[in-house]
Amino acid sequence: MASSCVSQRRWSRIVKMTLFLFFLIPMAAIGTGNIDTTVVQKQKLDIQRQLKRLNKPALKSIKSPDGDIIDCVHIKNQPAFDHPFFKNHTIQMRPSFHPEGLSFDDVSSKSESLITQLWHLNGRCPEGSIPIKRTKEEDLLRASSHALTVVTGDKYYGTKATINSWKPQIQEQDEFSLSKLLILGGVAPKDLNTIEAGWMVNHNLFGDYNTRLFTFFATNKNANQIMGCYNLLCSPGFVQINKEIALGGSLNPLSVYAGSQYELNFLVWKHTSTQMGSGHFPEEGFSRASYFKNLQIVDGSSILRYPKKSFIVAEKPNCYNVTNFVNYFYYGGPGRNPNCP
Numbered sequence: 420m421a422s423s424c425v426s427q428r429r430w431s432r433i434v435k436m437t438l439f440l441f442f443l444i445p446m447a448a449i450g451t452g453n454i455d456t457t458v459v460q461k462q463k464l465d466i467q468r469q470l471k472r473l474n475k476p477a478l479k480s481i482k483s484p485d486g487d488i489i490d491c492v493h494i495k496n497q498p499a500f501d502h503p504f505f506k507n508h509t510i511q512m513r514p515s516f517h518p519e520g521l522s523f524d525d526v527s528s529k530s531e532s533l534i535t536q537l538w539h540l541n542g543r544c545p546e547g548s549i550p551i552k553r554t555k556e557e558d559l560l561r562a563s564s565h566a567l568t569v570v571t572g573d574k575y576y577g578t579k580a581t582i583n584s585w586k587p588q589i590q591e592q593d594e595f596s597l598s599k600l601l602i603l604g605g606v607a608p609k610d611l612n613t614i615e616a617g618w619m620v621n622h623n624l625f626g627d628y629n630t631r632l633f634t635f636f637a638t639n640k641n642a643n644q645i646m647g648c649y650n651l652l653c654s655p656g657f658v659q660i661n662k663e664i665a666l667g668g669s670l671n672p673l674s675v676y677a678g679s680q681y682e683l684n685f686l687v688w689k690h691t692s693t694q695m696g697s698g699h700f701p702e703e704g705f706s707r708a709s710y711f712k713n714l715q716i717v718d719g720s721s722i723l724r725y726p727k728k729s730f731i732v733a734e735k736p737n738c739y740n741v742t743n744f745v746n747y748f749y750y751g752g753p754g755r756n757p758n759c760p
Contacts, residue, residue, distance in 0.1 A: 483538035488553035491544035536668040550665035577688020595621035629669040696751025712747035
């Protein structure tokens with residue numbers, strides 16, 4: 420556990436995400452001899468189109484001491500909403516429920532962020548906007564997908580952890596160091612999906628050796644190709660609602676050996692709001708809950724009879740339940756709700 424000190428900062432936020440992906444990776448022209456000028460020009464145009472798509476008009480721009488430009492973009496203008504999938508999408512500004520044992524204050528997007536990033540030294544974004552690190556041409560040229568290793572286990576719906584932030588020394592430019600939460604779903608190569616959140620030092624990705632906050636997800640484009648996307652660099656992708664934290668932004672201050680420790684709290688989880696029956700619990704009764712009635716069985720004499728003994732099983736009664744009345748029963752439920760985390 421981190422030591423207690425006046426300067427200790429903590430940050431709690433929920434990383435919300437949608438697993439859909441269309442991610443374009445610009446490829447540099449490689450070859451010997453004469454280079455096809457038309458191909459090079461097309462690549463430059465592709466990069467410019469991507470930059471125009473990613474770098475939205477800003478309500479305010481802030482220059483970070485590390486050279487980053489943070490654009491304060493209206494929350495409805497973020498790149499995820501470029502995709503038709505999000506047409507007329509209503510942004511959920513706060514979770515409708517949270518896992519048991521976690522208070523709403525821990526996941527509220529409105530709670531004050533205590534961790535600072537370098538760009539905070541020169542300003543903050545106004546209400547109704549989110550900070551987006553401005554994408555440069557070299558950022559797109561560095562973008563790449565990940566190879567993934569898959570492990571299997573029980574059924575899990577999320578994970579939570581506190582990670583203290585550091586600045587590890589990197590020996591070679593093509594090496595990187597990171598600390599992250601990683602959730603894998605599916606089985607490679609057909610339906611693999613991954614969600615990641617944490618901090619990393621990665622010169623190939625960011626062009627420097629700063630410790631930066633990041634999110635990442637990947638999904639199968641087809642059986643032979645896994646496509647991935649960092650932060651807000653794709654549409655559709657992550658939908659951000661926090662106006663204090665810039666994905667890809669440098670973290671500051673960082674933990675000190677035998678000194679102050681600075682932490683980030685990560686929580687990633689999913690749940691289903693798929694309804695059973697009418698979507699209402701059986702206790703609501705007739706005209707509100709779904710039911711089976713006139714339950715009969717055929718006995719050994721081929722005679723229809725009402726069952727004499729019966730019992731009910733509800734694995735998650737706070738999500739879906741059933742009530743039994745000998746020859747009829749009510750059943751159903753809404754799925755996700757405050758009592759069904």
